[in-house]
Amino acid sequence: MSIAAMEFMNNLMQSMGIPYAFVRWEEAPPDDRYWVGEYIEAESLTLNEDGFQETTFILRGYTSASWLLLEQDKEKIERNASQTAILPNGTGIAVSYHGGSIVPTSHMDWKSMKINLKIQEWKVK
DSSP: OOHHHHHHHHHHHHHTTOOEEESSOSSOOOSSEEEEEEEEEOOOSSHHHHOEEEEEEEEEEEESSOHHHHHHHHHHHHHHOOEEEEOTTSOEEEEEEEEEEEEOOSSTTOEEEEEEEEEEEEOOO
């Protein structure tokens, strides 16, 4: 996953008004809820030929308040995440929503949700 794609995802989350940080919050997270992102790159058999890379981008949401906060964010993400763009570095990107799920936590007061996005990039060589 390119740095340009990471910036694209950061800007997308900001544009939806969803508190987000890549991997972890470096400061105290917001009181109501927050999200963090990480990724898993799929092996690309054509990366050297056409610059194609596919990534699963995982968003994890946390709250100690109502489940409704996470569900509202999930709805925003589902509605707005599917996008295509040409990034400033010339990389083509396609983002698509690939589902969400509730994730159990070991702390009774905390609620968590996971959302998977598929990111496809075509890098200019």
